[in-house]
Amino acid sequence: MPSWRTTLTRAGITVPRLRDDYTHAARRVLRREPAPYLTLRLLADPALVPWLTAGLAFMNRVDDVAEGGPPAGRPAAIAALAARTEAALESGDDPDPLLRAYGHAVRTRELPAHWVTRFLEGAATAEAGFDGFAAEEDFQAYLDAYAWPGVVVFTGLRYPGGPDPEQAAGWRRFVDAAQRVDFLADLCGDLAEGRLCIPRARLAEHGVTREDLEGARDTPGVRALLAAECRRARTALAAADDVPDLAGPGLRPVITAMTELMAHQLTAVDRAGSAVLRRDTGYGLAAPLRTLLRARTRGPAGPAPAGP
Template sequence: MGRWERALDAAGVREAGLRADYGRQREQVARYKREVALAADLLLPARTVPHVIAAAAFMHRTDTLLDSGPLAERRAASARWQRLVTDSLAAGRTDDPELRPLLNSVAAHPVLRDRVLDFLAATGADLDFTGFATEEDHQAYIDGYSLPGFMVVAALLGPDGDQGDYRAACRTFIDGSQRLDFVNDLAEDLAEGRLTIPEQTLREHGVTRADLEQARDLPAVRALLAALLDRADRSLAEGRAVIDRVPPAHRPMVRCIVGVEELTSAAARADLGALLRRSAGPAKPAALRLLAREYLRARRLRG
């Protein structure tokens, strides 16, 4: 019996059709986020892995609907999906093979239900996104979209019972993670007509949108990108507090999540000018060392 089959057994997923549904979602997650599927498989307790896969697959499906096609079509598709998920949760059952794992995972981890509903309610913030005028707008986006999205999976890794302190730590971490994403994905976002740096911040650094769109590798542009990464790094450093707020068995996975963000920031900082043309990724040797280190920790925790 393979690792995945043992994980399904440990999670109490016995019915053949449901196991197949989880298996398809595992394949989906492996296609678009192979590192997430691999890390979950290696670092988390077996009983948690299928539920994290189901939550990640739900996030991917929702994000795909938000990102695909003209705005009117995206808005309609998102509304249909929201009704389907909400009605299925209310009924406690569904015939949709893409939702059956989610509903089963909600039954196993009731905290997931509210986090799913929170995220569905937040999707309008992304659909309506037109840019940020001020830092306050950025913070509102974090509260209104980024944090609800992050908590769909994060809730499964957090403590049982009250997650208030844990959620606050997640808020600090996701502020840094989202800032990093905005800098790292700058070229891609601009190509799609999205500017994710507040206009106020551009003015403070004497940089224009045209400077960024035309990939002008100017000293002021580099200073702007470095300042944005500095702020992201400060939030990520403070957000490391999230590690101590999860159960010990989940800490290898959470340390890996935090560590990948730190490695990505270091890669972005190594060539600021390149961010005007492409995203940066963590160095593979460093990422493999991180994964190996946390895998050994996870094995020791399991005895």
């Protein structure tokens, strides 16, 4: 793995202030999400790593604003961040080095700004005031408004000019699967924070109430509900099995590793049954290490193609 300085140079980032900005963004990701950061550093094409790291830092920043602080103040906070982001995309400047790095990444990689705008609008409408899903249609609308553009503001930097329609559709399938697995793995913690992420219509199908889930009741209905949600997540994962190829060689090992970890986590959720209502389901230590070792054995990412 090349040093961070060498990685910046391979990406063509040579201006000292910009190198400092990208380093700031990378350190922020490392503190907040060490596993994704290390996966990028170990498996992605080094020439892509600074762009992707800046994108991940920005995605995390928007998430933190949309989910943090008093709910009543979140729309205004997102609006302020959106205004600063728009200015940074146009001028390349902002007091925040993270926004300077991300603005530079978007301009240099020519990611269409509508993905960024869509993500910030979704943060204000779909995430800041999140109150669950009535039915599957509401979950799909949440993906379209927030989760899908959220992943593209990060992974879309892999493609000069942004993803084409087929690539973008692939990331839509990927985020559908990832969100389903994440909601199941974090069910206990989400409920503790007042977030119910399983559509209410599906609780009703199994005769389950929110109180059943919050009380971690091990009933036949609860077990049937969780098993059905795991099947839906597994179907969504299967539908996204072409995304590593759409990601291209520069990012393919990362997405393959992430997909394997999601499958591992989903299996753990399925086996745990109603126990997922008492504790969240993490990756553990052994599974990520095995996944990274397998990915390294397959070989590091090759150079990213010049075009999409």
